[in-house]
Amino acid sequence: MIGIQHVSKWYKDFQVLKDCSTSVAKGEVVVICGPSGSGKSTLIKCVNALENFQKGEIVIDGTSLGDPATDLPKLRSRVGMVFQSFELFPHLSIIDNLTLAQEKVIGRGRDEAMAKGMALLERVGLRSQAAKYPGQLSGGQQQRVAIARALAMDPIAMLFDEPTSALDPEMINEVLDVMTELAREGMTMMCVTHEMGFARRVAHRVVFMDYGQIVEDRATGDFFENPKTDRARAFLSKILNH
Numbered sequence: 001m002i003g004i005q006h007v008s009k010w011y012k013d014f015q016v017l018k019d020c021s022t023s024v025a026k027g028e029v030v031v032i033c034g035p036s037g038s039g040k041s042t043l044i045k046c047v048n049a050l051e052n053f054q055k056g057e058i059v060i061d062g063t064s065l066g067d068p069a070t071d072l073p074k075l076r077s078r079v080g081m082v083f084q085s086f087e088l089f090p091h092l093s094i095i096d097n098l099t100l101a102q103e104k105v106i107g108r109g110r111d112e113a114m115a116k117g118m119a120l121l122e123r124v125g126l127r128s129q130a131a132k133y134p135g136q137l138s139g140g141q142q143q144r145v146a147i148a149r150a151l152a153m154d155p156i157a158m159l160f161d162e163p164t165s166a167l168d169p170e171m172i173n174e175v176l177d178v179m180t181e182l183a184r185e186g187m188t189m190m191c192v193t194h195e196m197g198f199a200r201r202v203a204h205r206v207v208f209m210d211y212g213q214i215v216e217d218r219a220t221g222d223f224f225e226n227p228k229t230d231r232a233r234a235f236l237s238k239i240l241n242h
């Protein structure tokens with residue numbers, strides 16, 4: 001579903017991604033982890049064409065991002081993205097947050113968009129909050145709304161960038177539960193997260209990045225039980241003993 005081949009990216013002289021290659025099959029869940037500044041957010045933003053890159057190729061469901069003929073806004077609308085900071089529209093009610101792009105981007109009628117939005121709010125346990133505004137919800141609730149909003153577009157894949165790291169500990173699980181359920185239903189997912197319990201339980205593969213490179217790309221059990229590199233081992237021992 002997602003193919004990343006030899007991707008390199010520079011900010012001026014600084015090479016932020018170094019010859020990164022990996023792929024995510026349909027229905028596969030891949031967790032990306034690594035130290036701060038290693039390029040995780042940059043890589044995931046390249047997949048959604050929120051960042052450009054100078055070398056290599058990214059192909060989503062058969063469409064190359066670098067092909068001038070590719071309709072990037074359309075492709076982007078089919079790949080859901082959830083950020084650490086929720087990014088809800090503060091001046092719109094929860095349900096309007098869910099219907100806006102359905103109506104404006106994919107042209108759904110109001111009734112259909114509302115029905116879809118309410119069904120998704122139900123699914124993330126927030127149906128009763130539909131008329132409220134984002135500022136009236138807890139962080140965990142807002143993040144579940146953000147996930148529902150992404151799902152409203154019927155995405156072919158979902159990208160997450162540290163979706164729980166701005167949350168109080170007691171709210172982390174309610175978001176991870178929604179993500180776990182999505183994974184179990186077969187959603188193709190790329191998740192930047194330091195939630196190693198989630199990674200172990202849910203991910204099929206773990207990609208470990210350091211200094212802009214993909215240092216390990218392994219089946220989850222192999223990564224945790226037998227990391228190949230000292231860098232991954234050091235990272236894991238820090239994060240698991242945290």
Ligand SMILES: Nc1ncnc2c1ncn2[C@@H]1O[C@H](COP(=O)(O)OP(=O)(O)OP(=O)(O)O)[C@@H](O)[C@H]1O
Nearest residue numbers: 011014016034035036037038039040041042043162
């Ligand atoms: N717009 C930019 N201009 C220049 N350098 C940038 C820019 N955005 C990011 N960087 C640099 O690129 C590197 C990778 O950043 P990135 O945000 O992808 O890291 P990350 O792995 O997501 O880190 P974190 O765990 O802290 O979120 C960092 O060194 C960062 O300072």
Ligand SMILES: [Mg+2]
Nearest residue numbers: 040041042161
């Ligand atoms: Mg980041």
